[in-house]
Amino acid sequence: MQQIWLPLLSGLCLGLASLCSAEEGLEFPNFDGKDRVLDMNERNYKKALKRYDLLCLFYHEPLPANKGLQKRFQMTELVLELTAQVLENKDIGFGMVDSQKDAKVAKKLGLEEVGSLYVFKDDRVIEFDGELSADTLVEFLLDVLEDPVEMINNAMELRAFERMEEDIRLIGYFKGEDSYYKAFQEASERFQPYIKFFATFDKSVAKHLSLKMNEVNFYEPFMEEPAILPGRPLSEMDIVEFVNQHRRATLRKLRAENMFETWEDDMDGIHIVAFAEEEDPDGYEFLEILKDVARDNTNNPELSIVWIDPDDFPLLTTYWEKTFKLDLFRPQIGVVNVTDADSVWLDMSNDEDLPTAEELEDWIEDVLSGRVNTEEHRGRRRVCRRPGKR
Amino acid sequence: MQQIWLPLLSGLCLGLASLCSAEEGLEFPNFDGKDRVLDMNERNYKKALKRYDLLCLFYHEPLPANKGLQKRFQMTELVLELTAQVLENKDIGFGMVDSQKDAKVAKKLGLEEVGSLYVFKDDRVIEFDGELSADTLVEFLLDVLEDPVEMINNAMELRAFERMEEDIRLIGYFKGEDSYYKAFQEASERFQPYIKFFATFDKSVAKHLSLKMNEVNFYEPFMEEPAILPGRPLSEMDIVEFVNQHRRATLRKLRAENMFETWEDDMDGIHIVAFAEEEDPDGYEFLEILKDVARDNTNNPELSIVWIDPDDFPLLTTYWEKTFKLDLFRPQIGVVNVTDADSVWLDMSNDEDLPTAEELEDWIEDVLSGRVNTEEHRGRRRVCRRPGKR
Numbered sequence: 001m002q003q004i005w006l007p008l009l010s011g012l013c014l015g016l017a018s019l020c021s022a023e024e025g026l027e028f029p030n031f032d033g034k035d036r037v038l039d040m041n042e043r044n045y046k047k048a049l050k051r052y053d054l055l056c057l058f059y060h061e062p063l064p065a066n067k068g069l070q071k072r073f074q075m076t077e078l079v080l081e082l083t084a085q086v087l088e089n090k091d092i093g094f095g096m097v098d099s100q101k102d103a104k105v106a107k108k109l110g111l112e113e114v115g116s117l118y119v120f121k122d123d124r125v126i127e128f129d130g131e132l133s134a135d136t137l138v139e140f141l142l143d144v145l146e147d148p149v150e151m152i153n154n155a156m157e158l159r160a161f162e163r164m165e166e167d168i169r170l171i172g173y174f175k176g177e178d179s180y181y182k183a184f185q186e187a188s189e190r191f192q193p194y195i196k197f198f199a200t201f202d203k204s205v206a207k208h209l210s211l212k213m214n215e216v217n218f219y220e221p222f223m224e225e226p227a228i229l230p231g232r233p234l235s236e237m238d239i240v241e242f243v244n245q246h247r248r249a250t251l252r253k254l255r256a257e258n259m260f261e262t263w264e265d266d267m268d269g270i271h272i273v274a275f276a277e278e279e280d281p282d283g284y285e286f287l288e289i290l291k292d293v294a295r296d297n298t299n300n301p302e303l304s305i306v307w308i309d310p311d312d313f314p315l316l317t318t319y320w321e322k323t324f325k326l327d328l329f330r331p332q333i334g335v336v337n338v339t340d341a342d343s344v345w346l347d348m349s350n351d352e353d354l355p356t357a358e359e360l361e362d363w364i365e366d367v368l369s370g371r372v373n374t375e376e377h378r379g380r381r382r383v384c385r386r387p388g389k390r
Numbered sequence: 391m392q393q394i395w396l397p398l399l400s401g402l403c404l405g406l407a408s409l410c411s412a413e414e415g416l417e418f419p420n421f422d423g424k425d426r427v428l429d430m431n432e433r434n435y436k437k438a439l440k441r442y443d444l445l446c447l448f449y450h451e452p453l454p455a456n457k458g459l460q461k462r463f464q465m466t467e468l469v470l471e472l473t474a475q476v477l478e479n480k481d482i483g484f485g486m487v488d489s490q491k492d493a494k495v496a497k498k499l500g501l502e503e504v505g506s507l508y509v510f511k512d513d514r515v516i517e518f519d520g521e522l523s524a525d526t527l528v529e530f531l532l533d534v535l536e537d538p539v540e541m542i543n544n545a546m547e548l549r550a551f552e553r554m555e556e557d558i559r560l561i562g563y564f565k566g567e568d569s570y571y572k573a574f575q576e577a578s579e580r581f582q583p584y585i586k587f588f589a590t591f592d593k594s595v596a597k598h599l600s601l602k603m604n605e606v607n608f609y610e611p612f613m614e615e616p617a618i619l620p621g622r623p624l625s626e627m628d629i630v631e632f633v634n635q636h637r638r639a640t641l642r643k644l645r646a647e648n649m650f651e652t653w654e655d656d657m658d659g660i661h662i663v664a665f666a667e668e669e670d671p672d673g674y675e676f677l678e679i680l681k682d683v684a685r686d687n688t689n690n691p692e693l694s695i696v697w698i699d700p701d702d703f704p705l706l707t708t709y710w711e712k713t714f715k716l717d718l719f720r721p722q723i724g725v726v727n728v729t730d731a732d733s734v735w736l737d738m739s740n741d742e743d744l745p746t747a748e749e750l751e752d753w754i755e756d757v758l759s760g761r762v763n764t765e766e767h768r769g770r771r772r773v774c775r776r777p778g779k780r
Contacts, residue, residue: 024731025661025713026653028521029705086708131418135525138704146719152671160674198671263416271415281542281588284550314528315419318476323415329536341414 286331676721
């Protein structure tokens with residue numbers, strides 16, 4: 001097989017098996033070759049903004065001279081084209097904005113980060129800084145199309161709400177669609193789809209959640225008790241400010257839809273990273289210990305652990321194993337320097353048992369105090385230099 | 391953008407955002423252009439079988455003359471090449487077997503279904519009949535590499551085990567690694583990774599599960615109580631036969647790793663299909679009702695409902711909406727004829743509330759008796775002819 005035009009190939013999906021079968025109902029889309037992604041410029045951007053429910057713009061560097069990079073660029077276009085095709089009936093426009101040629105348009109639209117994708121919905125802009133695959137992008141856009149506030153009407157829906165412990169969630173109790181609810185809704189639109197907003201008009205649901213009228217609760221991921229937003233009724237800005245202050249959770253799960261954003265939000269150049277497969281008994285056990293630690297330390301603004309479930313990122317698993325010199329069939333926790341990917345990992349290899357919450361807290365204290373760091377080597381841990389780096 | 395060589399493009403993932411960032415640690419693999427997938431033939435297949443822990447062979451039709459189909463074929467090769475690259479350190483061999491040119495090899499290896507992928511591990515063959523994307527394939531192969539029996543040693547791991555209600559699971563209680571455990575392990579290898587096998591040597595874990603020594607429990611997905619395999623100690627064949635008889639669950643979740651296999655396992659040409667997003671309060675509620683129905687009817691061999699969570703298949707969501715004329719932002723249940731994808735759906739659009747378990751059971755009874763079918767139109771439901779079909 002010759003050297004190929006696909007430097008960035010990864011999650012390609014072929015419905016080949018279905019082609020050989022006489023059965024129908026599971027046909028993966030084939031790109032039909034039709035152009036749907038617009039070349040945005042000063043003449044057409046306003047019209048596009050008006051015309052679609054959502055406008056999805058990829059902000060990119062000028063077409064590179066280098067052939068390899070050109071192929072890479074074409075692949076991005078293809079991801080957008082396939083996404084546009086799949087979502088053809090959904091009234092979503094797609095376009096490309098060149099950071100040089102269309103600098104004026106970019107400025108007017110407020111596009112800042114080259115390589116990001118911006119979604120315009122009504123008068124808002126939502127930045128997508130996640131895995132740029134058709135899967136992830138389609139799912140993200142379908143989420144953006146939904147109502148930003150989800151109603152909780154009964155005990156069963158309440159149970160669904162209570163199970164979502166991985167997400168940042170807000171829930172408010174309102175009399176109905178009055179001005180207080182509207183303020184809540186306006187706030188929700190600023191965080192959609194990254195932060196989930198729920199509301200109830202139902203007295204018994206509110207009672208179960210100990211919510212007073214016009215009160216809003218904020219649930220940090222993995223915490224048992226919510227925080228109550230101070231004051232009520234709350235204005236849109238009250239809610240927005242509270243969320244902005246509290247959105248970096250003590251334990252946060254890495255997700256494809258905003259993985260680069262999460263990674264960029266480091267703590268002084270490092271991340272404490274925990275790998276644990278939730279579907280695996282060992283991984284589950286370790287995750288429960290992590291949650292205990294997070295609950296004990298939820299008021300420490302210095303601490304934020306990024307939990308990565310390797311099952312969610314099959315294509316990165318072996319890259320991580322190599323970069324960090326880890327066995328990801330087992331749970332792991334370590335410190336990663338995000339500027340050079342140097343890392344140091346808690347040595348759990350010789351133990352029958354996983355560390356206790358107390359042992360983990362001691363180790364985290366050593367990390368936060370700098371006693372455990374990626375520049376030195378001592379005690380019960382392994383420092384890993386990234387391969388190829390001196 | 392010109393017509394492109396990617397008729398089957400879908401889950402392409404580009405780590406572009408990471409390219410623009412100074413941060414390291416999340417680099418998606420780029421295909422490096424190196425050939426890793428072998429062209430299998432009579433001369434090299436035995437050596438390959440011996441050389442690798444796993445050998446992964448794609449059984450395909452001869453290279454087609456049609457240019458479009460050729461591109462499609464190249465894309466399959468690329469998915470395999472990228473998978474091979476990502477798993478380079480894992481001692482897995484990859485190869486292609488041409489159903490015409492390599493007919494003899496195929497026969498010797500027992501390859502049957504063109505378009506399937508066969509994985510050889512020790513003296514077993516595992517067929518992969520799922521979504522042929524690098525993501526899904528990498529995850530599948532990593533699962534195959536793991537031990538087929540997972541140990542449950544303590545209360546926390548037991549909790550992890552009990553949470554896996556979507557999977558078919560077996561768990562056995564043994565004294566240690568004796569011949570009874572070995573028989574259980576041999577059986578597990580025949581079903582890896584599709585059916586999960588667990589074992590415990592721990593008395594208190596066994597007690598919690600009401601397991602006697604050398605006893606094995608079988609958990610059907612979504613059922614509260616397990617079935618006890620008759621007799622003990624059990625031979626490998628006792629276990630294998632029991633699993634084969636019980637593996638089609640009353641409620642089964644469609645999964646990327648074996649989606650085509652599940653779809654081919656229809657009930658007299660039809661599937662009862664339920665769409666429900668578990669992360670959505672409505673979807674969760676509907677799923678709970680479905681589980682109740684499945685529990686009430688677990689002894690009916692005529693009934694098997696395929697549950698599809700649209701979140702797991704973003705690229706198929708709009709295809710299903712179009713083919714079945716559905717709104718998948720809401721839960722849905724219907725009957726699909728797998729030979730032509732005609733379908734009929736329970737009309738839930740005018741109701742404030744979802745149907746009760748009783749109403750759903752009545753409707754299912756109508757389906758099983760043929761009163762509700764895809765060929766006629768009556769009462770509280772909608773028949774949908776596939777677009778473009780007369």
